[in-house]
Amino acid sequence: MKLFITTCLNDEKEAVYKLYKQANIDVFSSASLTGFKPHEKNDLLQDWFASGEEHFNSMMVLSFTSDENANSGLKLVKEYNEASKQNFLLKAFVLPVESSI
16 A cells, blocks of 8 residues: 655646546545745745745645555656646655555
8 A cells, every 4th residue: 555645736736636536546635735945045946835925825635545556646647747837846755554554
């Protein structure tokens, strides 16, 4: 079992939901996020979280799923980013689940 996590701007949440469906991940959760980062020298187009007074409303979507579905989701996110003209690309992570109840 894996934990598949995707972060995106709120404007991209519907696209992320579609990617989850394409990866056969039908059950997932989402949460709103506001990201901040104390460094002011970073280029905001290269970094996910804003600095100082600026902030971006974003989403985190996650699901406990099979290895196959998580790998499929990661591949779909990569393809989406390659085809996207967005300044803030989707971020995706696959984490192992060592045990669960």
